[in-house]
Amino acid sequence: KAGVTQTPRYLIKTRGQQVxxxxxxxxxxxxxxxxxxxxxxxxQFLFEYFSETQRNKGNFPGRFSGRQFSNSRSEMNVxxxxxxxxxxxxxxxxxxxxxxEQYFGPGTRLTVT
Amino acid sequence: xQQGEEDPQALSIQEGENATMNCSYKxxxxxxxxxxxNSGRGLVHLILIxxxxxxxxxxxxxxxxDTSKKSSSLLITASRAADTASYFCAYLANQAGTALIFGKxxxxxxxx
Numbered sequence: 001k002a003g004v005t006q007t008p009r010y011l012i013k014t015r016g017q018q019v020x021x022x023x024x025x026x027x028x029x030x031x032x033x034x035x036x037x038x039x040x041x042x043x044q045f046l047f048e049y050f051s052e053t054q055r056n057k058g059n060f061p062g063r064f065s066g067r068q069f070s071n072s073r074s075e076m077n078v079x080x081x082x083x084x085x086x087x088x089x090x091x092x093x094x095x096x097x098x099x100x101e102q103y104f105g106p107g108t109r110l111t112v113t
Numbered sequence: 114x115q116q117g118e119e120d121p122q123a124l125s126i127q128e129g130e131n132a133t134m135n136c137s138y139k140x141x142x143x144x145x146x147x148x149x150x151n152s153g154r155g156l157v158h159l160i161l162i163x164x165x166x167x168x169x170x171x172x173x174x175x176x177x178x179d180t181s182k183k184s185s186s187l188l189i190t191a192s193r194a195a196d197t198a199s200y201f202c203a204y205l206a207n208q209a210g211t212a213l214i215f216g217k218x219x220x221x222x223x224x225x
Contacts, residue, residue, distance in 0.1 A: 004155070031211075033211075033212070035213075035215075042116065042216075042217045043201065043203075044215075048211050056212050058212060090155060092156075100143075101146070101158045102156075102213060104148075104157070105155050106154050106155045107153070107154065107155055109153070
């Protein structure tokens, strides 16, 4: 099976712009989670989607949003980018809600200038 | 914050030596997982230990869990240069639903 894929892998944006990141889970996986990783805060949970429904949301401002499509692919959007949004954004999928192990993609490195 | 703490933050050893990393957490848990991350890439799941287990082995990995002390340790035996990476503990806190809470990580450097 192909692993979790994320596009793009690298992105440079300017403050105030918006950005959309994409994640394709492992085939058959219906749960997709997003995490932000920064040197200062470490890995922080953003949100999880299952069957197109957001099941859980982390402590991030409303500028961070996401969605999941019927094919389980997920997108994450950040509006009005700030310098502090520079981070590695990781997507993870799992096979079912009863499965604890998460499979991570390679991440999207976002740099905001 | 529910974020876990890991100790040490950085560890440098020679090939063949054992590496031990510790993780402390703050809430009751169903299970605790360990992940590895190579140089800013995606995380790879290493091992999961359930709250009713005290020790678990997988190849060169040995994980212990002490729920009374809210702590876990990861031991990598006979380290190799390829083990150089950051290691994170993560847990699914009961109160946090489905979100994984990660520790700050231990950066392991194994030199040949």
